Amino acid sequence: MQDFQKNSDIFNLLSEGVSEGIIVVDAQQNVVATNTSTEQMFGYEKGELLGKPLDILIPKRYLANHSKHVNKFIANSDKRQMGHGRNLYGITKSGKEFPVEAGLNPFEFYGSTYVMALVIDITERKNKEEELSHWARIFDESLNEIFVFDAETFKFLNVNKEAQRNIGYSITEMYEMTPVDIKPEFNEENFKKLISPLLNNEIPKVKFETVHGRKDGSTYPVEVHLQLSELGKKKVFVAFILDITERKNYTENLEKKVEERTQQLTEALAVEKELNELKTRFLSLVSHEFKTPLSSILTSITLLGKYTQTDQQPKRDKHVATIKSKVKYLDTILTDFLSVERLESGKVNYKVEEFPLSKIVNEVVYNSNMLLKSGQQIHYPENIDELNINFDEKTLELALSNLIHNAIKYSPEDTTITIKVTLNDTNIIISVIDQGIGIPQEEQKHIFNRYFRAENALLTQGTGIGLNIAKQHMENLGGSLEFTSKIGVGSTFTLSIPNLKTS
Secondary structure (H helix, E strand, O other): OHHHHHOHHHHHHHHOOOOOEEEEEEOOOEEEEEOHHHHHHHOOOOOOOOOOEHHHHOOHHHHHHHHHHHHHHHHHOOOEEEOOOOOEEEEOOOOOEEEEEEEEEEEEEOOEEEEEEEEEEOHHHHHHHHHHHHHHHHHHHOOOEEEEEEOOOOOEEEEOHHHHHHHOOOHHHHOOOOHHHHOOOOOHHHHHHHHHHHHOOOOOEEEEEEEEEOOOOOEEEEEEEEEEEEEOOEEEEEEEEEEOHHHHHHHHHHHHHHHHHHHHHHHHHHHOOOHHHHHHHHHHHHHHHHHHHHHHHHHHHHHHOOOOOHHHHHHHHHHHHHHHHHHHHHHHHHHHHHHHHHHHHOOOOOOEEEEEHHHHHHHHHHHHHHHOOOOOEEEOOOOOOOOEEEEEHHHHHHHHHHHHHHHHHOOOOOOEEEEEEEEOOOEEEEEEEOOOOOOOHHHHHHOOOOOOOOHHHOOOOOOOOHHHHHHHHHHHOOOEEEEEEEOOOEEEEEEEEEOOOOO
């Protein structure tokens, strides 16, 4: 160390001109020289590391293997990238760990062996890699179809798994196809006409209904959300596709379902007198929950007719968005009513199978992000990527969606909704934790009753059906739905799913 310090001026001159951290250790792995970048990276004062063991810069859980690797490296005396194929971490003086990349170079000096390490803090690179991986998982595991195609050639550049499954073509086949090949209602000319407003930056996105053709010759109705984006320096179109087969059938069957529901209520009222109050409350709820959005839709349609000038497009867009929102809300209410009918009539068919929990969580969080108020955010659960469960997918999606949507609806702006997943020997526990208005203590015993609304939630839109449906579905499958809540602090709703072991 003394011999090395005699020439410290030369080392300083060479090392201070680089932004990477430089650390020199002797054969006993003690630090004999560092540059300013190293000291700043690890949080030490100038000269404070000299004479210290290299171990103080390495997290404790890596120390055992690290010493062996360095000794072997010195014995071989070769230049190499440290930890190739593995994640390396350093630790600051304050105890904070961070990812690093290190290159090692042995050398002889005055008859002694030293190793010089060039260290780079790669925190920012790791964060970007994790972010890209997260969005790639959402893309590939989405339950909706997603297509990406070149804005000039129209050839597909990427297609997610759900689209490949539904349409029947492999990704290799899709690379040689364009949207016109799977849209029998379009030819290239009218497709170009459809997307020209996007290419000319006249509108941000296009929404339309069409028909998709599968490889086997069958077709199915879809709703397409198309927008222009960029992939590197290339302009691309991104299409989000919703299979609307059920929606199309829904309208045709609605009148019949309403008649069946009315008949069931009439028969039930004849048998049990106390259902009179339920009927009155039901009709009042339907009237209120339908009248309010319908009034908004009527008002927006009336105002749309008054905006005839081109420069009034933002105003038209605002009212179109209002109409879409209200129609979606009405559709949700009707879906809840039909779910109630199926539960009462025993017509629910469950399909229990193994699937990754992250698939449902990603889908629900993706759809819920569009409902977030200003400043709200959803905290994603940790360590679920490898977790598979045996359950009914639709039931879990319905229950989790209901809990997260309620958390958003009953929480103020600038709050966090946390999803937490834990396991024990018998159950998988999924908790949705909010910072909302809470449920009054005296009303908590009624919270799962159908059509019940807590007193402090009466001014917020809702039917009081969602929690009742979710709880019944969960219990039908051997699970449970429980909660704790405190006024002004928030609520925690917990789904418990049987932890069925797979062979």
